[in-house]
Amino acid sequence: MKMSQLLGERFKERAFDIASQNLMTRGGYIKQVGNGIYSLFPPAKRIVNKIEAILREEMDALGGQEVLFPVAIPASLWELSGRYTSVGSELVRFSDRSGSPMVLGMTHEEPAVHLAMHVAGTYQKYPFMIYQIQTKFRDEPRARGGLIRVREFTMKDGYSFHTSQEDLEAYYERCYRAYERIFARAGVPEVISVQSDSGMMGGKISHEFMLLADIGEDTLVLCDACGYRANIEAAECITSNETDEVLDPLTLVDTGENKTIEEVCGFLGTDPAKSCKAVVYQRNADDSFVVVFCRGDIDISETKLRNYLKAEIHPAQELESCGLVAGCCGPVNLNAKADVIYDQSLMGATNLVCGANKEGYHYTGFTPSRDVGGAVPYVNVGQAFSGGPCPNCGEPALRISHGIEVGNIFQLGTKYTESMDMTFDDALGNRVHPIMGCYGIGVGRLMASVCEAKHDDYGPIWPISIAPWQVHICALRVDDENVRREADALYIALQAQGIEVLFDDRAVSPGFMFSDADLLGVPIRLVVSPKTLARGAFELVTRDKRVKEDVAIADALSRVRELIAELTAEIEREVPESI
RNA sequence: CGAGGCGUAGCGCAGCUUGGUAGCGCGUUUGGUUCGGGACCAAAAGGCCGCAGGUUCAAAUCCUGUCGCCUCGACCA
Numbered sequence: 001m002k003m004s005q006l007l008g009e010r011f012k013e014r015a016f017d018i019a020s021q022n023l024m025t026r027g028g029y030i031k032q033v034g035n036g037i038y039s040l041f042p043p044a045k046r047i048v049n050k051i052e053a054i055l056r057e058e059m060d061a062l063g064g065q066e067v068l069f070p071v072a073i074p075a076s077l078w079e080l081s082g083r084y085t086s087v088g089s090e091l092v093r094f095s096d097r098s099g100s101p102m103v104l105g106m107t108h109e110e111p112a113v114h115l116a117m118h119v120a121g122t123y124q125k126y127p128f129m130i131y132q133i134q135t136k137f138r139d140e141p142r143a144r145g146g147l148i149r150v151r152e153f154t155m156k157d158g159y160s161f162h163t164s165q166e167d168l169e170a171y172y173e174r175c176y177r178a179y180e181r182i183f184a185r186a187g188v189p190e191v192i193s194v195q196s197d198s199g200m201m202g203g204k205i206s207h208e209f210m211l212l213a214d215i216g217e218d219t220l221v222l223c224d225a226c227g228y229r230a231n232i233e234a235a236e237c238i239t240s241n242e243t244d245e246v247l248d249p250l251t252l253v254d255t256g257e258n259k260t261i262e263e264v265c266g267f268l269g270t271d272p273a274k275s276c277k278a279v280v281y282q283r284n285a286d287d288s289f290v291v292v293f294c295r296g297d298i299d300i301s302e303t304k305l306r307n308y309l310k311a312e313i314h315p316a317q318e319l320e321s322c323g324l325v326a327g328c329c330g331p332v333n334l335n336a337k338a339d340v341i342y343d344q345s346l347m348g349a350t351n352l353v354c355g356a357n358k359e360g361y362h363y364t365g366f367t368p369s370r371d372v373g374g375a376v377p378y379v380n381v382g383q384a385f386s387g388g389p390c391p392n393c394g395e396p397a398l399r400i401s402h403g404i405e406v407g408n409i410f411q412l413g414t415k416y417t418e419s420m421d422m423t424f425d426d427a428l429g430n431r432v433h434p435i436m437g438c439y440g441i442g443v444g445r446l447m448a449s450v451c452e453a454k455h456d457d458y459g460p461i462w463p464i465s466i467a468p469w470q471v472h473i474c475a476l477r478v479d480d481e482n483v484r485r486e487a488d489a490l491y492i493a494l495q496a497q498g499i500e501v502l503f504d505d506r507a508v509s510p511g512f513m514f515s516d517a518d519l520l521g522v523p524i525r526l527v528v529s530p531k532t533l534a535r536g537a538f539e540l541v542t543r544d545k546r547v548k549e550d551v552a553i554a555d556a557l558s559r560v561r562e563l564i565a566e567l568t569a570e571i572e573r574e575v576p577e578s579i
Numbered sequence: 580c581g582a583g584g585c586g587u588a589g590c591g592c593a594g595c596u597u598g599g600u601a602g603c604g605c606g607u608u609u610g611g612u613u614c615g616g617g618a619c620c621a622a623a624a625g626g627c628c629g630c631a632g633g634u635u636c637a638a639a640u641c642c643u644g645u646c647g648c649c650u651c652g653a654c655c656a
Contacts, residue, residue, distance in 0.1 A: 012605075015590090087656085089654095090655070141655075302654095314580095315653075317581095458616095511617045515617045516617085
């Protein structure tokens with residue numbers, strides 16, 4: 001490819017805070033078409049192609065069979081699984097010309113089951129995995145960060161079908177390893193897996209693959225003591241309370257204008273951990289209220305609460321209509337039209353401060369086991385916290401971090417095969433539902449994540465395995481006859497070796513040319529100029545600045561091949577064996 | 580969905596308060612001089628001032644509506 005022909009412009013102006021969005025916009029990789037909707041310029045499309053090639057190789061190595069599901073899907077298919085109504089407005093619903101309801105595919109469990117259900121009626125076909133690389137549309141409430149979070153995106157999604165849970169688990173392990181291989185091959189071996197909440201995908205065991213990054217939208221808890229890693233949505237919140245010897249009597253105190261836990265505890269000189277706070281939610285479906293009581297220093301995990309209630313919820317907009325007193329909600333003398341939930345963080349706690357359900361008043365000396373009528377049904381809806389105990393090893397060593405979710409794997413179970421009634425005959429002639437797993441990777445998000453992880457102030461530093469080109473020739477002074485001749489010859493010779501070359505043949509100043517080269521992030525750069533030719537050489541530099549040397553013109557081809565092999569081997573060394 | 584902000588040349592922006600010839604920088608085109616980290620000179624092209632109404636002799640500017648985009652929050656497979 002010659003730069004003089006390459007479509008796309010590079011800009012100097014810095015436009016965005018997120019590195020990948022900034023560099024990929026400035027570098028002429030992506031162009032926004034609408035909110036969360038992007039077109040890709042050739043450099044980005046080339047990277048995507050290489051990522052997809054890795055995905056295909058790894059999926060095929062798992063015995064996967066590539067298929068293609070539709071983007072526009074009759075709603076009836078989603079009605080079968082029950083998700084037509086259970087999924088919110090992220091699912092785009094529309095009607096075709098005849099008025100039939102349709103959806104845009106946001107994930108493809110339904111078409112996968114639909115495809116397989118009548119061609120896998122015998123156990124002898126199992127296990128099998130089908131996958132596709134295709135467009136998804138999710139009408140996110142808020143797209144952001146360039147390709148990090150978009151509404152339309154390309155995803156590799158695979159679906160495996162098994163005759164037993166054991167078989168699924170064995171295959172899941174192989175997929176897990178394949179995912180580690182994929183991220184390592186894409187140049188980001190630092191991607192880690194974390195235990196995750198299955199959300200509305202259904203199923204039990206699931207992992208998310210995360211690139212740790214401050215801009216990541218997922219919050220993770222990591223244990224430095226035992227290596228436990230989980231999405232905070234899935235991490236159990238461990239708390240313990242020391243029971244005081246002497247139980248104070250429940251005492252009404254005037255707390256004036258103090259409302260928040262900080263204010264009330266500050267006013268009374270109490271540790272927030274010795275208080276009981278109320279968090280109020282409403283169910284989306286009917287606006288009915290749910291009051292959660294928890295220890296004052298603990299946050300509520302909306303995800304856990306949602307899972308417990310099996311209902312979509314949102315923070316309460318107002319409290320009056322259910323009879324709660326804002327700022328003074330408490331479990332004692334509570335007279336409200338709301339469901340009440342006690343978080344585990346209150347178990348065993350004594351002598352707490354809590355709201356008195358009376359404007360301007362709180363209680364001290366609240367002890368749940370004594371003051372709440374009947375046995376308190378504790379549930380675990382608290383959020384793990386920095387420095388808190390690890391759910392795995394118990395060490396108080398939890399660390400909070402952020403990550404970009406670049407992939408996930410789920411053990412789905414029979415949620416979809418049951419609801420859509422997919423069955424097979426087992427060896428005994430029994431008709432049973434196959435057990436499913438599903439496996440996703442966002443292609444564009446992975447590209448942006450690599451950029452996020454591998455860049456400097458001047459542009460991306462693409463790993464050679466996914467770089468848009470392997471070699472970038474910068475011909476300074478193409479008006480110079482010798483430069484022109486040698487650069488042309490080099491371009492042709494490299495291509496003849498099957499090497500992917502970008503040739504900057506433009507008559508622009510050196511600074512301009514190098515800046516563009518930095519933004520394109522090609523791993524190996526060859527500079528051809530009157531100066532290098534006077535030395536009978538080209539200058540060879542790597543984008544990561546580790547190599548900067550002269551190569552004799554005659555040696556250029558072999559040296560470039562050698563360097564490509566070295567850079568490739570470096571990546572391969574990080575790739576674990578498949579299982 | 581809640582709060583705030585912005586739509587003016589390909590990109591980045593000024594002008595709007597106080598209505599009166601549409602501007603600046605970058606980029607583009609042409610010619611010339613330059614040439615190892617975003618060069619310089621000269622000339623030129625390029626805009627229904629998001630869209631629709633309204634007020635006015637006159638609207639980029641004031642009013643109403645609408646659409647789009649951005650940021651924060653809510654939400655998230």
